[in-house]
Amino acid sequence: MGEWASALQRTHEMNGGLEILRIALGDRSLVIAGPGDITRVQTDAIVNAANASLLGGGGVDGAIHRAGGPAILEACKQIVERIGRLPAGQAVATSAGRLAARYVVHTVGPFWSGGKRGEAEALASCHRESIRIADELQLASIAFPAISTGAYRYPVDQASQIAVSSAAAALQKAAYIREVRFVLFDTRTLEHYAQAAHALDKPLM
Numbered sequence: 559m560g561e562w563a564s565a566l567q568r569t570h571e572m573n574g575g576l577e578i579l580r581i582a583l584g585d586r587s588l589v590i591a592g593p594g595d596i597t598r599v600q601t602d603a604i605v606n607a608a609n610a611s612l613l614g615g616g617g618v619d620g621a622i623h624r625a626g627g628p629a630i631l632e633a634c635k636q637i638v639e640r641i642g643r644l645p646a647g648q649a650v651a652t653s654a655g656r657l658a659a660r661y662v663v664h665t666v667g668p669f670w671s672g673g674k675r676g677e678a679e680a681l682a683s684c685h686r687e688s689i690r691i692a693d694e695l696q697l698a699s700i701a702f703p704a705i706s707t708g709a710y711r712y713p714v715d716q717a718s719q720i721a722v723s724s725a726a727a728a729l730q731k732a733a734y735i736r737e738v739r740f741v742l743f744d745t746r747t748l749e750h751y752a753q754a755a756h757a758l759d760k761p762l763m
């Protein structure tokens with residue numbers, strides 16, 4: 559990852575919060591932004607930290623369904639009829655209803671139960687799969703919240719490193735995606751993700 563050129567930028571963003579850090583690799587960027595609300599972000603896709611039922615919940619999931627309206631839940635119900643519950647680490651895309659984004663990618667983060675139950679691999683998979691699905695849809699940009707770090711209690715120092723490194727690796731492999739953005743809701747989470755992004759010049763896991 560020696561080729562990642564990081565540039566500290568502080569430019570005000572009208573939607574979703576302040577851009578804190580942009581890391582460029584050729585024509586691709588990994589952006590850390592916040593404190594901000596992902597429902598207001600104008601990337602082609604935003605990622606929802608869903609639960610396995612896909613029927614909505616609290617936290618960012620509730621915020622996305624509230625802001626996007628009933629079309630998102632309808633689309634989720636059709637997916638559940640087809641495939642049942644969504645296992646941790648997997649992702650599916652729906653329309654985005656009234657949101658500015660074109661798609662919502664729903665992924666199920668792992669619930670933290672000590673770290674020895676495959677949590678790290680599942681969390682990395684959430685990021686890889688979400689980017690892969692957005693890339694299949696030929697989208698150029700995708701925004702992530704801090705998956706699993708709320709109700710699912712994943713320690714944010716570890717989650718941030720896994721999220722940023724797995725997203726950076728998937729971004730490098732993508733054919734269409736040019737920007738992966740993390741939109742963090744609070745300052746503490748934002749600081750952890752910014753720190754993890756600064757460490758990207760170390761080898762990826």
Ligand code: ADP
Nearest residue numbers: 595596607617618621703706707708709710743
């Ligand atoms: P999980 O169940 O995967 O832990 P949560 O929604 O409980 O998901 O929390 C994940 C993260 O999303 C937390 O950092 C929480 O503060 C954050 N969050 C909550 N609402 C929003 C929002 N509107 N935009 C961005 N992040 C949000």
